[in-house]
Amino acid sequence: MARLALELLLNIAARRHDAHVIGQRHNKSGKLTWRPHKTLRSTGKMLSIRIMPQLQAAIDALPAEARADGVLTFLVNDYGRPFASAAAFGNKFADWCVAAGLKPVLCDDGRTRNYRARGLRKAALRALAHAGATGAELLAVSGHSSLDQVQEYLNEVDQEHLAEAAMTKLANGASASSITGGTHAHCLIVSRIGAAISEPPLVHLRLATQDGFPLGQLRGPVENLLSDRFGRISELVGRLAAGTVEVF
Known part of the structure; x- marks a missing residue:
């Protein structure tokens, strides 16, 4: 179940509140289609994201008996029932991280925290940006309404590309200087x-x-x-x- 949760969060960059209720009923021709809870009463936008092979493999690998009869959500608790809330799912995910041997980390604010599901949404968007996704494409996956909300991921990629270009020019310049023989x-x-x-x-x-x-x-x-x-x-x-x- 932990592997399925990991692949689900990385595949669709969903928030916890959406991830723990998404299931087979949202599978439309190989795409997960749902309305994010956060914008349900505002924009009401619909997201439709293709199921990647890694996620499909995790779905197929889960035994049928892992879910109680009639349960359609992908993710379930230890009793085969849907998680009671996003917080309950988040707590269980944190338990899976501890069981996997992941140690607490020192965060930018100086506090030490255990790994949580929340970080995977950011990781998914960062992976998309590094794969070459545009700002509009990131919005189509994340469900954000403003480019400002995903700009940090684009800026990170731009910084790496520009720094690499600068270092390449420096290396080429240093190489060219050797032609003069001292x-x-x-x-x-x-x-x-x-x-x-x-x-x-x-x-x-x-x-x-x-x-x-x-x-x-x-x-x-x-x-x-x-x-x-x-x-x-x-x-x-x-x-x-x-x-x-x-x-x-």
């Missing part, structure tokens, strides 16, 4: 490959330290500027004079 700086030539260059040839230069940190932008005659500052690029100057540009 000189104090290197240049990145930015122009169109194969484009004709006027006389005197002009390009944009980005100077960087060997660690790849940009120092600034320069623009000037290539033959003068580069020969004065870098010396070891006669081959590159020859290519520039021939009317082509390589990108390093």
